[in-house]
Amino acid sequence: MKKIRYPALERKWYRCPKCGTKLAIFDNATKCNGLYIKCRTCKEEVEINI
Incomplete structure (x- = not known):
């Protein structure tokens, strides 16, 4: 069964x-x-790890 990919719902700033x-x-x-x-x-x- 394939997973459904949802669109981006929230956008944030990396500070x-x-x-x-x-x-x-x-x-x-x-x-x-x-x-x-x-x-x-x-x-x-700065190293970004999300």
Whole structure:
């Protein structure tokens, strides 16, 4: 039996854990592991694990 994939129902911002700046927008169907983004405000490198 196949699983039914539902559309994205909720979108959220991923925020920097140090300063709270909005870095990326994602929805509830997102799976991310080991993505590194540099924060434009505090210049820290942040690993995203969703």
